[in-house]
Amino acid sequence: MTKSTTKHGVDCAEVESIFSLKMAVPIGRQISPEVDEERLCVVGPAISGKFISVVFTLRDGRVRPISSRIASKKERRLYEEVRKTLEGL
Numbered sequence: 001m002t003k004s005t006t007k008h009g010v011d012c013a014e015v016e017s018i019f020s021l022k023m024a025v026p027i028g029r030q031i032s033p034e035v036d037e038e039r040l041c042v043v044g045p046a047i048s049g050k051f052i053s054v055v056f057t058l059r060d061g062r063v064r065p066i067s068s069r070i071a072s073k074k075e076r077r078l079y080e081e082v083r084k085t086l087e088g089l
């Protein structure tokens with residue numbers, strides 16, 4: 001069991017599915033606190049139907065999740081705004 005599963009109720013399969021379903025949208029990158037590698041954040045639906053937020057880094061060409069949790073109301077709103085913008089393109 002991972003920390004995200006124990007603390008936030010999000011398991012590894014849900015984290016993997018947010019990328020494989022290709023419905024996630026980027027909502028930002030970490031600027032504080034300063035870290036050695038770039039950390040990005042995506043929000044989207046998981047295979048379970050939960051809306052989750054995943055912070056990750058790219059290391060050796062692979063996605064390495066840092067943390068995952070249920071998306072906040074603000075993150076869900078940002079998701080909807082980005083999806084609407086993309087649909088309009």
